[in-house]
Amino acid sequence: MASPAVDDYLKTIYHHTEWQPDRITPSQLALELGLAPSSVTEMVQKLAAQGLVTHRPYGPVSLTEAGELRAAAVIRRHRLIETWLVREFDYTWDEVHDEAEVLEHTVSDRLLDGIDARLGHPSFDPHGDAIPDAAGHVNREPFVALGDAVPGHRGRVLRISDRDPALLRLLDDAGLRPGTRVEVRDASTLVLDGAPLDLPDGAARAVWLSA
Template sequence: MKPTPTSSSVEDYVKVIYAFTEWQDKPISSSQLAARLGVANSSVSEMVRKLKDQGLVDHQPYSAIRLTADGLLLALSMVRRHRLLETYLVQELGYTWDEVHDEAELLEHAVSDTFIERMAAKLGHPSRDPHGDPIPAADGSVVMPPAHRMNQLDPGHQGRITRISDHDPALLRYLDQERIELDSLVRIEGRRPFGGALVVRIGTGAAARDFDLTDEVSGSLWVSPEGTHPGCTLAVP
């Protein structure tokens, strides 16, 4: 599925632009892109001009950055590589879910398309990575679960944890220590007074446990209602 060969910097940029908008409708700005990539705003401006010249993004001065159809195709190919590598590192090589991101960042530019597709077959063509992010299919389609951030849900809402943000390895280690993981059943109990922590119950029966979660934690967890369709398929335009 990977299109015409491009530089690793171009691949990183389109992947970050896609990932920023994957779980929300708001497009990314130049300053947000710079922060995510850890580079200067001037470097982002120069690269965005190159991406626009290559037909990979739409961008006007002082406006948000959006992928074109070709940019989306490239981004999905890189996301597929990254998430398959993360899955392989966890399932086959014993990495923990807080260790895989940086390793996958290095490997995704180096391995061939043949390697990626053989790895996908070895894994049984998984639909999501260790953090719950959907893995695009080889044809560019993506199945997105109907999920919402935990901190946006009302008291009484019940569902399963569908996605856990991988932006902070320390947070992943905390969740692992507390046994808060993908597919855990969760019920929103309410909030502590005066804008306090979100109170949630995770698990059922005797195994259920109550947690006071800060917005930093609850905002990193996505929940899907029980009994809903597993997701909707989005195709590359």
């Protein structure tokens, strides 16, 4: 049954393991969603009863195949809408997340297919996150978080988290976007176009590079 609340849970669980391997715990899920742990526990039990997640008491939560397909569909809607707003309506990449949160629950499948076709079937959103195709498949190359990259590592910026709009604006002003080629000097300094770039606080946890 269609439910924005269910979709938000599935989307959050899906997103948690996109760029790191650890499964999400109920307490982390409660923190991400801004809800009371008791409410999250109750909803996780309902999702498990619907065959959308697997969960054991006090353990992490995982999507089932059905849950992953549904989550990928919601993620696809969100990221296509973000890409559409940036390309067609001159939104900046730090402005689109909240708009997409609203529109993902209201845009029809027909309109979404039209948006996808108009954009040329993009594989990535403005932040570098993969856009699942209609079957839920994604293409994602090997990656390393900036905070885990060794000095001297060279690669392209694959993804910048959209969690902090202020950080996105700072990195954009510095010329750092998905596709930018950099060399790692340390977790707080990159070499960009031959010149050192001192990164703002939080960047090491928000930037992913090609491995």
